[in-house]
Amino acid sequence: MLLKGKTAVISGAASARGIGRATARLFAEHGARVAILDLDGAGAAQAAAELGPDHAGLACDVADPASCRQAAERAIAALGQVDILINNAGISQPMKTMEIGPEDWRRIVDVNMTGVLLLSQAFIPHMRERRQGSIACMSSVSAQRGGGIFGGPHYSAAKAGVLGLAKAMARELGPDGIRVNSVTPGLIQTDITGGKLTDEMRADILKGIPLNRLGDTIDVARIYLFLASDLSSYVTGAVIDVNGGMLIH
Numbered sequence: 001m002l003l004k005g006k007t008a009v010i011s012g013a014a015s016a017r018g019i020g021r022a023t024a025r026l027f028a029e030h031g032a033r034v035a036i037l038d039l040d041g042a043g044a045a046q047a048a049a050e051l052g053p054d055h056a057g058l059a060c061d062v063a064d065p066a067s068c069r070q071a072a073e074r075a076i077a078a079l080g081q082v083d084i085l086i087n088n089a090g091i092s093q094p095m096k097t098m099e100i101g102p103e104d105w106r107r108i109v110d111v112n113m114t115g116v117l118l119l120s121q122a123f124i125p126h127m128r129e130r131r132q133g134s135i136a137c138m139s140s141v142s143a144q145r146g147g148g149i150f151g152g153p154h155y156s157a158a159k160a161g162v163l164g165l166a167k168a169m170a171r172e173l174g175p176d177g178i179r180v181n182s183v184t185p186g187l188i189q190t191d192i193t194g195g196k197l198t199d200e201m202r203a204d205i206l207k208g209i210p211l212n213r214l215g216d217t218i219d220v221a222r223i224y225l226f227l228a229s230d231l232s233s234y235v236t237g238a239v240i241d242v243n244g245g246m247l248i249h
């Protein structure tokens with residue numbers, strides 16, 4: 001029980017086979033009360049109900065500041081306090097540079113990068129007041145190796161931005177007792193690829209993974225658990241790879 005008595009907010013945790021959902025389950029198993037925030041409000045409520053009566057599911061668009069503020073107020077009211085924020089929500093698009101239109105760019109950057117800022121801003125005053133908190137942010141191996149897995153260059157740019165943002169927040173918020181870290185997964189088997197990952201692409205990707213398998217959502221959930229818990233009490237500004245060795249650097 002690594003999170004006994006703790007409370008956690010996880011964004012993008014409604015989708016049934018997603019990383020956020022697996023994280024919510026693992027955190028609950030470790031004793032945390034969880035608030036699931038997702039664009040899919042009904043899905044969030046259902047996911048929370050599946051965890052049990054102590055958990056909450058709330059609609060939230062991480063790309064919208066007012067929606068983040070409102071969800072934060074509700075999450076704090078539902079949980080009493082918030083110890084952990086997992087900035088997990090994200091979307092992807094397999095596109096090449098010349099195919100990216102202004103709206104594609106905006107949406108990918110807004111959800112994947114700006115969303116991390118907006119949701120963090122909604123919880124930082126509360127964490128500062130309590131002089132404690134752990135924030136973990138979802139980046140991607142795409143940020144480190146320049147894409148080439150599934151998401152396009154705009155996804156790669158947004159996820160690279162998350163790394164800079166999280167490191168800068170770690171530096172700024174450390175004196176307030178708030179830790180901020182990032183995770184950089186390789187290809188994890190979820191629905192984010194929207195059925196567009198062909199068997200050929202999968203076989204090609206496998207050739208470059210020393211552990212010889214794609215990642216499972218639990219592989220990432222366990223790293224979020226480490227970052228959320230006191231096991232990582234002296235870790236801030238860190239980036240943890242969860243990629244089976246796809247990128248060793």
Ligand code: NAD
Binds near residue numbers: 016111140
């Ligand atoms: P997923 O599609 O299963 O889950 C993403 C969730 O985010 C969904 O529940 C969706 O409704 C929610 N969401 C989308 N836009 C949102 C918004 N504006 N506000 C709030 N919620 C929103 O995908 P996943 O693979 O579990 O992805 C989770 C995170 O992991 C994403 O940030 C993704 O970029 C990142 N990631 C995934 C992989 C992978 O291979 N699956 C690899 C590296 C990083």
